[in-house]
Amino acid sequence: MLEGLLGSGFSLHGTWPMRTEQPGGLREAGRNSLASSIVLACRRRPEEAPLATRREFVNALKGEIPSALRNLQRGNIAPVDLAQASIGPGMAVFSRYSKVVEADGTAMRVRTALALINQTVDEVLAEQEGEFDADTRWIVAWFDQYGMNEGPFGVAETLSKAKNTAVAGLQDAGILIAKAGKVRLLRREELNGDWDPTAAYRLTVWEVAQQLIRALEKDGEAGAGALLRKVGARGETARDLAYRLYTVCERKKWSQEALAYNSLVIAWPEIVRLARSERPREEQIGLDV
Secondary structure (H helix, E strand, O other): OHHHHHHOOEEEEEEEEEOOOOOOOOOOOOOOOOOOEEEEEEEEOOOOOOEEEHHHHHHHHHHHHHHHHHHHHHOOOOHHHHHHHHHHHHHHHHHOOOEEEOOOOOEOOHHHHHHHHHHHHHHHHHHHHHHOOHHHHHHHHHHHHHOOOOEEHHHHHHHHHHOOOOHHHHHHOOOEEEEOOEEEEOOHHHOOOOOOHHHOOOOOHHHHHHHHHHHHHHHHHHHHHHHHHHHOOHHHHHHHHHHHHHHHHHHHOOHHHHHHHHHHHHHHHHHHHHHHHOOOHHHHHHHHO
C-alpha cells in the first residue's frame, strides 16, 4: 500500500490512531490484536521535492522520531499499536524526498525504509531508559536476556556494576531472588501483597509498574487508581516503562507478559481519572489551582 501511495506521487504528513475496534473479541481472548486503526494523512508531493542520501534520511529520522514518539505516548497509544502508528512520522520523513538514494546509487525501497524506521523507534525507546532509576535499568537489561527465568549470578553481578547498582540490594528490596549461583526476578504474584510505596525500602519504577499491573488484574481500574495515588509521579514513568517492556516481550514472543503491559497502558486514562477523583477535597483544590 505504501509503495502504491508513494508511486502515485503522494507524501505522508501524519498518522491518526483511531479507536475504531470493538471491545472484547480477540483482545479478551489474550491475543495482541490492534486496539486502533491507523489512518494515514496524505498530500501530493511537490514536484520540486529534493533527493536525499541514506545518511541524510537516517539523520532526519533520528532528529524527528523522538518527539513524534513522545507525542504518541502522551496520547496513550496502546503499545500493541505503537509500531504501526510510528510508521507515519517515519514515512513522513521518507516521502518528503523524491527519492532516497542508497550508497550504490539505487533508490531505497519502502521495505528498507520501514526497517530503518523500526530500528530508530527501538533506539528511542531504549534511550528513554535514562528516565529510570539504576535498579530498573538493570532489571530491563536482565529481563531482556532472561525474562522471568533464572540466569547466572556472575552475569547478574557484572551487569549490576555496569548499571551502578548491586544484586544484594535488589534482593533486599524484594525484587529478585539470588541463591545457588542463580538469579531470578520475582514474578508479580510473588511480590509483597501488602506493598506500601510510601514505606518501601528501595522504590523502583519496575516494582511500581508490576504492582500497578497486579492491582489492575486483581481489583480492576479502581484498585490501580488507589495505588497510583500513593506512587504519585512515578506512575507516569512506570507507564513509560510498560512501553519498553512491551517491545521486549513482543520481540521475544512472550505474548502473555506483553498483554499485561499493553493492558496497563490502555487502562491508564481511567486509572488516572479514578486516582484524581478519589483524592481528598483539599488535594483536588490544590491541583485545580
